[in-house]
Amino acid sequence: MDLTPKRYADTIVLSPVGRLDHATSEGFKVALAPYMARCARDLDRVILDFVGVEYISSIGLRVLMLAAKQAKTQGGSIGVAALQPVVKEIFDISRFTMVLDVFASVREGLARLSPPALAAFDGA
Numbered sequence: 001m002d003l004t005p006k007r008y009a010d011t012i013v014l015s016p017v018g019r020l021d022h023a024t025s026e027g028f029k030v031a032l033a034p035y036m037a038r039c040a041r042d043l044d045r046v047i048l049d050f051v052g053v054e055y056i057s058s059i060g061l062r063v064l065m066l067a068a069k070q071a072k073t074q075g076g077s078i079g080v081a082a083l084q085p086v087v088k089e090i091f092d093i094s095r096f097t098m099v100l101d102v103f104a105s106v107r108e109g110l111a112r113l114s115p116p117a118l119a120a121f122d123g124a
Helices: 025-037 058-074 087-095 104-113 115-123
Strands: 005-008 009-016 018-021 045-047 052-056 078-081 101-103
Touching: 005 115, 009 025, 009 104, 018 058, 025 058, 045 058, 045 104, 052 058, 052 087, 058 078, 078 104, 101 104, 104 115
Parallel strands: 009 045, 018 052, 045 078, 078 101
Antiparallel strands: 005 009
16 A cells, blocks of 8 residues: 655654555555654654545454554654545544544644654645
């Protein structure tokens, strides 16, 4: 799965597209792995821009849960932004908003996770 990375200072914004389900979750996990390896204290923060994600299943949520756990263990920060209505409903029902920071937009996520990244985003 192509994540279309964009760097803003110390933050990487990744933009998956499509469905995160049984057919795509392994590809998502593999594509996410190198970014999660750098999602640590004094390294990169990660924001997943879900504007292009139309659906997420329980296996997709599991990949996100493992990524959140890895980030926490490494002292890093990860968040999800711009959830589509169906995906937001799944996050709300599963209470996944308690697992990951959820932001209304990428800009809001950058503002909360990294002021230097927000400045780079606004300057782009």
